[in-house]
């Protein structure tokens with residue numbers, strides 16, 4: 064059984080999808096704890112499922128590094144096989160990434176490498192594209208630059224607001240995340256993905 068810690072900042076709909084999936088005895092992964100950098104509304108999903116949660120408030124620490132050390136300490140309590148950044152709106156410090164890699168994955172509401180960063184949905188609308196997407200990646204020390212595990216296109220419709228587009232992307236993110244965790248539990252090799260060379264220097 065794959066043990067997962069999920070880290071959130073927001074409403075936790077991706078977390079909820081994982082919790083719902085792992086309620087099925089046949090699903091080979093379990094969320095063992097949920098962490099947040101604030102009093103995130105999504106922590107209610109952990110509570111609903113009786114899953115332990117922890118909060119490491121970013122503002123309580125002098126530096127990102129100190130926050131990261133406290134976060135890592137909390138994560139390690141649960142001895143997870145995989146950590147999922149599921150709407151955690153903070154950059155995870157390099158020490159934490161290095162300690163968890165490659166078993167650290169992130170969901171992103173765009174078709175990476177298009178529109179990385181905290182405003183992927185807004186940036187897609189501002190760019191005027193007619194399609195964006197959702198991606199699940201292995202986290203490295205770049206901003207949304209790690210190896211792509213899976214991604215899928217989502218159309219941008221004329222007149223879409225950021226909220227409307229995000230609400231169209233999120234069900235895709237949830238489906239890809241649940242499938243990715245299943246694939247990892249079934250042996251998908253994240254190490255091989257992590258060492259993949261960028262396409263530009265492959266030949």
Ligand code: GRF
Nearest residue numbers: 073074075076077150170172
């Ligand atoms: C997701 O779109 C995630 O990719 C982005 O923030 C959103 C979080 O949604 N970084 P939720 O908290 O899982 O509902």
